[in-house]
Amino acid sequence: xxxxxxxxxxxxxxxxxxxxxxGLYFYWFxxxxxxxxxxxxxxxxxxxxxxxxxxxxxxIGVLVTVNLQRRQLDQVSNQLKLAMNRGTVDELMQLCRVxxxxxxxVIDQPLILSASLSELLNLAHCAxxxxxxxxxxxxxxxxxxxxxxxxxxxxVPPQMQERIDWLGPELxxxxxxxxxxxxxxxSVVIMSFYRQRYGSIANTVLRLGTTCKTEDFWSAPKxxxxxx
Numbered sequence: 138x139x140x141x142x143x144x145x146x147x148x149x150x151x152x153x154x155x156x157x158x159x160g161l162y163f164y165w166f167x168x169x170x171x172x173x174x175x176x177x178x179x180x181x182x183x184x185x186x187x188x189x190x191x192x193x194x195x196x197i198g199v200l201v202t203v204n205l206q207r208r209q210l211d212q213v214s215n216q217l218k219l220a221m222n223r224g225t226v227d228e229l230m231q232l233c234r235v236x237x238x239x240x241x242x243v244i245d246q247p248l249i250l251s252a253s254l255s256e257l258l259n260l261a262h263c264a265x266x267x268x269x270x271x272x273x274x275x276x277x278x279x280x281x282x283x284x285x286x287x288x289x290x291x292x293v294p295p296q297m298q299e300r301i302d303w304l305g306p307e308l309x310x311x312x313x314x315x316x317x318x319x320x321x322x323x324s325v326v327i328m329s330f331y332r333q334r335y336g337s338i339a340n341t342v343l344r345l346g347t348t349c350k351t352e353d354f355w356s357a358p359k360x361x362x363x364x365x
Contacts, residue, residue, distance in 0.1 A: 229318040271341040312351035
């Protein structure tokens with residue numbers, strides 16, 4: 138909502154009040170009394186009165202001007218702050234995209250798996266990569282989860298373990314960027330999107346024994362308030 142600028146109105150009121158004050162004094166002690174005085178003392182008192190009245194309204198005008206300048210400075214400061222926040226949000230979003238692209242590249246690469254694990258993936262209709270393994274690990278079917286647990290008790294394939302170990306720090310970086318994104322004014326919806334996209338991957342990484350410092354971020358939804 139646009140704020141109404143009352144500064145011109147204040148100046149107009151002050152000018153009219155000053156003219157009326159001086160005019161009434163001039164009429165009452167001049168034309169309205171015995172005519173214009175020839176006494177320099179009378180004119181000196183008139184000058185003192187006029188100077189006092191105009192001085193008061195000049196002071197009011199200074200206050201109004203200072204208030205106007207303060208509002209303009211506040212507006213400029215707010216615009217600069219919004220611009221800085223917008224730039225930071227854009228940089229964080231770009232960084233999230235880069236990290237997410239790196240994660241996608243790793244989890245979508247085919248894996249060399251044992252025959253039994255490949256068979257489990259086929260039965261669960263999952264791809265033979267880390268994304269498919271994560272879908273199988275997070276399956277709602279108890280029999281699938283039991284089979285997966287039994288399979289991984291035999292040991293995690295070296296190639297899969299290498300990629301899982303790499304994913305831990307990358308997921309930590311992505312979580313940190315997403316939280317900073319919301320703090321700087323980014324959308325909570327974006328953070329929720331990334332959490333849903335990589336939540337199963339993060340839980341698989343944790344389940345297979347790799348350290349992930351942002352476990353709470355990926356395992357349980359959190360509500361982040363929008364900045365004021």
